[in-house]
Every structure is written in structure tokens, then in C-alpha cells.
Amino acid sequence: MKIALVSEHASPLAARNGLGTADAGGQNVFVADLAARLGALGHHVTVYTRRDDPRPPDRVRLAPGVTVEHVPAGPAEAIPKDELLPLMPDFGRHLERSWAEDPPDVAHAHFWMSGLATAQAVENVGRRRIPMVQTYHALGTVKRRHQREKDTSPPGRPQLERALGHTAEAVIATCADETEELVRMGVPRDRITVVPCGVDLAVFRPDGPRIAKGRRPRLVALSRLVERKGVDTAIRALARVPGAELLVAGGPRREDLDGDPEVRRLRAVAAECGVADRVRFLGRVGRAQAPRLLRSADLVVALPWYEPFGMVPLEAMACGVPVVATAVGGHLDTIIDGVTGVHVAPRTPEQTARVIRALLADPTRRAAMGFAGSDRARSRYSWDRIAQETLTVYRRAMTRSEVLA
Incomplete structure (x- = not known):
């Protein structure tokens, strides 16, 4: 299967270089590990992420079967993710050009702005509609509820997230609580499947070296x-x-x-x-x-x-x-x-x-x-299991797309 993963602000390459900055965290690791496991299963994966540094090449090999493609959308510098919305049309046009002659079998958008760029591309490629899967990673309604006036999300985010839930052939929620939030937003329940994040069990394991500690708990x-x-x-x-x-x-x-x-x-x-x-x-x-x-x-x-x-x-x-x-x-x-x-x-x-x-x-x-x-x-939570569950959602989205064609 030829798979496109779209992650506009969260590059999987950042997972190699240390996390913890304001916009580098779980989504980077999620996309990197999912892509690597799908590649190991024999699929061909391209991860599309915004170029935020002029130095790396246009395409970087992440793992066997996995390539990261840097998308030119706005200046090649770090920009807070809540300021990226005006750049998504350019991001979407790059996807259109990339997919016009060689479309993926499925496009999986990570985060709502990735979803906007992906939805634009799958509608405009022209040859056939590319099945779209949406994972939000975070929801604007929840962010606004907890952060209130400190929420820096662009206006209209919840309405756009709701629209993406109707546009995508399938929606992946990472937990049961997110499913209920999506249903309250108006996303059809029958499009939602819970597939959690996985963990790299070869790296995170009970045995192995640990940082020295003294007597203090x-x-x-x-x-x-x-x-x-x-x-x-x-x-x-x-x-x-x-x-x-x-x-x-x-x-x-x-x-x-x-x-x-x-x-x-x-x-x-x-x-x-x-x-x-x-x-x-x-x-x-x-x-x-x-x-x-x-x-x-x-x-x-x-x-x-x-x-x-x-x-x-x-x-x-x-x-x-x-x-x-x-x-x-x-x-x-x-x-x-x-x-x-x-x-x-x-x-x-x-x-x-x-x-x-x-x-x-x-x-x-x-x-x-x-x-x-x-x-x-x-x-x-092994990545083997999570990747197989994700592939099941991809196949369901492909079937739905064929039925609606």
C-alpha cells in the first residue's frame, strides 16, 4: 500500500533530536513510530511536513520504506503552529502537485491543519478521490474549555474540525474520551475508530541502564x-x-x-x-x-x-x-x-x-x-498491534471511498 502521512507542524525527524519544546512532543513521535512500523510491514510511506529549516534536503529517508518530504509553505523557519493556518493553502497545493501523477492509496492527516491541506488536495487531484483518514491529536473545543482566553488557536477551529470529521472517510480517535467529544461536536460515530498511540517496546523496557540517583525518592x-x-x-x-x-x-x-x-x-x-x-x-x-x-x-x-x-x-x-x-x-x-x-x-x-x-x-x-x-x-500498545489496527482503518476508508465514487 502507498501511504501518505501529513503532519504539517510535527516533523517525525524531530523525534530523533530530543523533544519537549512548545510544538515538539507526542505527535512527532506518534508519526515517526507509526511510519516506521508501516514501512517495516512492507508499505511505502511518505510523511509530508512543512519545511521549517533551509538546511535539510527536500526528501530524507527516515526508515526502511519511509521518506520524509519537506513541503515549502511559508518561510523556512520555525513558526508557532497556531500561526500556520494561512500557509495551509500552499501546503495543500504542494500535495496536489505531488499526488497528481502518482496518488497514494490513502492519505492520513495528523492534526486539524494537516486535515485542511489534505482535504484540499484530495478534492483537487482530479483522477480519483484519494481516501482520507483524520487523526486530530488535540481538539479545539477541549483546548478552549481549559485554556479559555489563553487559547491561541485560530478562530473557527472547532467548526473546521467538525467539517473535517464529515469530509474524511474515517476518523481515528486516540482514546474513548476523544470519541465522545467528537460525537458531541457532530462527527458521525460510525466514522470513528479508537486506535491509541503505541510504544517502542525495544526502547522502553524495564531492564536497561538508568540515570544514577542518590538516596532520595x-x-x-x-x-x-x-x-x-x-x-x-x-x-x-x-x-x-x-x-x-x-x-x-x-x-x-x-x-x-x-x-x-x-x-x-x-x-x-x-x-x-x-x-x-x-x-x-x-x-x-x-x-x-x-x-x-x-x-x-x-x-x-x-x-x-x-x-x-x-x-x-x-x-x-x-x-x-x-x-x-x-x-x-x-x-x-x-x-x-x-x-x-x-x-x-x-x-x-x-x-x-x-x-x-x-x-x-x-x-x-x-x-x-x-x-x-x-x-x-x-x-x-505494541506498535505492531497499533499499525495493524491503523491499516484496518485505512482499508475501511478505501472501501467507503469506492462505494461513494
């Missing part, structure tokens, strides 16, 4: 450093967990931490709470170092206000480390409360601290959760 937060990720909740909880340390990974490179506004805000929170000496900011962590960091933790904390999927808890589970995570979005699917980790309410440092103290005081329970988490990651 260690909490790890691995996250993009944006306010809604709730790292400040972890810091406030730490103030109620005597003797523990918190390692915060993500954001800019270590040498650039002092100039980052969110790092400065979080350092101020740590100072206010009297735990500045127990919070360490590591900066951006390369993908190869993430398992070492996670395996060094007694607990991984993931405390966002909302989370479309949440890859870090799944990666921690695969490493055999229990997770304390907010009961939102994909966390409700991946983490079995009381078995592979514990759910807490968002923005509740007191409740979070109580849970952390109880788990740190019970190493037997933590070990049992670690074993259960590793088993769950391997049985449900």
Missing part, C-alpha cells in the same frame, strides 16, 4: 514545558512530600533554560514552595536518554489539565515504573487506576501529594504496579 516529570502540562502542580505537591526530589525534563536545551519564560515561572513556584533545592530542570532530553531517566524514577508524575493521549505515562509503564497521572483524556484508557498507577484530579497538589506519599511508603505496591504496567504496555 525520585519523581520524574517528562513533558513539554507549557502551563497546561501541570508541572507546577508537581512542584506544589513536592512541598508536601518531605525528602523527595523532582526531575523535570523538557523545554529548551539545558544551556538555554535561564532564558525560558516557563522555566522561570516554575522556578519561582519552587522558590515560593520552599523546594528549589529539590527540583532539578534537565532541559530537553534526547529520545535515547528518556528510558534511562524514566527507569531511574520511583514514580513518574504526569499532571496535565487535559491530555489528548499522553505518551509519557505509557512509556513509563513500559519501563516498569508506576505513574501518578491526572484522570483526563487518554490517561483514562492507558492507566488502570490502582493497578498500573493512580489517577488524581487536575490541579490538586494536596491530593497528589497524599497519593505520592502513600506509594513511596509502599515499595511492594510500587513493584506490583510496575510489573502490571509493563505487561499492559506489551499486551495492548
Whole structure:
């Protein structure tokens, strides 16, 4: 099968170079790992992503059977994703030209703006309609609900996302909570299939090297450093967990931490709470170092206000480390409360601290959760399984497209 993956702002190449910046996170890894697994299964995959740097060649080999194509749309420089909407017509025209003579069997759009460019291309290629699959990764309605006036999404995003749900032959939701949100938006339920994110089980595993630690109990937060990720909740909880340390990974490179506004805000929170000496900011962590960091933790904390999927808890589970995570979005699917980790309410440092103290005081329970988490990651979230489920959706979309032709 010839597969086009469209990921306008989240290049899979960024997954090689360390994540944690404002617009580099789970979607980059999702697209990179899905593409690699589809390629390993013998399919021909091209990932289309916006050129944000003039240096790389137009086409880069990512993995066997997988090529990344840099799309010229706007200046070849980093632009915040919420400012990319005016560039999508150019992005769509590039897809039209690429697909005019050699169309893919299916086009899978990742994120809503990728969906706009893909929908434009599949309508205008002309030879035949290319079946379209849409994965949102995040929804404007949810973002607006939680961020309110701080939401920087372009106006009209929810209406455009709803329209994409009707345009695409199939919609992939990454968790059950997203399915219900899409149905409330008006997307037909019979077009939606839940296919979660996978985890690289060869990399994220219980055995292997870990970053050295002292005698202090260690909490790890691995996250993009944006306010809604709730790292400040972890810091406030730490103030109620005597003797523990918190390692915060993500954001800019270590040498650039002092100039980052969110790092400065979080350092101020740590100072206010009297735990500045127990919070360490590591900066951006390369993908190869993430398992070492996670395996060094007694607990991984993931405390966002909302989370479309949440890859870090799944990666921690695969490493055999229990997770304390907010009961939102994909966390409700991946983490079995009381078995592979514990759910807490968002923005509740007191409740979070109580849970952390109880788990740190019970190493037997933590070990049992670690074993259960590793088993769950391997049985449900291998990329082999996720790729096969995705291919099933592609075939369904192709059939629907043929019926409607």
C-alpha cells in the first residue's frame, strides 16, 4: 500500500533530536513510530511536513520504506503552529502537485491543519478521490474549555474540525474520551475508530541502564514545558512530600533554560514552595536518554489539565515504573487506576501529594504496579498491534471511498 502521512507542524525527524519544546512532543513521535512500523510491514510511506529549516534536503529517508518530504509553505523557519493556518493553502497545493501523477492509496492527516491541506488536495487531484483518514491529536473545543482566553488557536477551529470529521472517510480517535467529544461536536460515530498511540517496546523496557540517583525518592516529570502540562502542580505537591526530589525534563536545551519564560515561572513556584533545592530542570532530553531517566524514577508524575493521549505515562509503564497521572483524556484508557498507577484530579497538589506519599511508603505496591504496567504496555500498545489496527482503518476508508465514487 502507498501511504501518505501529513503532519504539517510535527516533523517525525524531530523525534530523533530530543523533544519537549512548545510544538515538539507526542505527535512527532506518534508519526515517526507509526511510519516506521508501516514501512517495516512492507508499505511505502511518505510523511509530508512543512519545511521549517533551509538546511535539510527536500526528501530524507527516515526508515526502511519511509521518506520524509519537506513541503515549502511559508518561510523556512520555525513558526508557532497556531500561526500556520494561512500557509495551509500552499501546503495543500504542494500535495496536489505531488499526488497528481502518482496518488497514494490513502492519505492520513495528523492534526486539524494537516486535515485542511489534505482535504484540499484530495478534492483537487482530479483522477480519483484519494481516501482520507483524520487523526486530530488535540481538539479545539477541549483546548478552549481549559485554556479559555489563553487559547491561541485560530478562530473557527472547532467548526473546521467538525467539517473535517464529515469530509474524511474515517476518523481515528486516540482514546474513548476523544470519541465522545467528537460525537458531541457532530462527527458521525460510525466514522470513528479508537486506535491509541503505541510504544517502542525495544526502547522502553524495564531492564536497561538508568540515570544514577542518590538516596532520595525520585519523581520524574517528562513533558513539554507549557502551563497546561501541570508541572507546577508537581512542584506544589513536592512541598508536601518531605525528602523527595523532582526531575523535570523538557523545554529548551539545558544551556538555554535561564532564558525560558516557563522555566522561570516554575522556578519561582519552587522558590515560593520552599523546594528549589529539590527540583532539578534537565532541559530537553534526547529520545535515547528518556528510558534511562524514566527507569531511574520511583514514580513518574504526569499532571496535565487535559491530555489528548499522553505518551509519557505509557512509556513509563513500559519501563516498569508506576505513574501518578491526572484522570483526563487518554490517561483514562492507558492507566488502570490502582493497578498500573493512580489517577488524581487536575490541579490538586494536596491530593497528589497524599497519593505520592502513600506509594513511596509502599515499595511492594510500587513493584506490583510496575510489573502490571509493563505487561499492559506489551499486551495492548505494541506498535505492531497499533499499525495493524491503523491499516484496518485505512482499508475501511478505501472501501467507503469506492462505494461513494
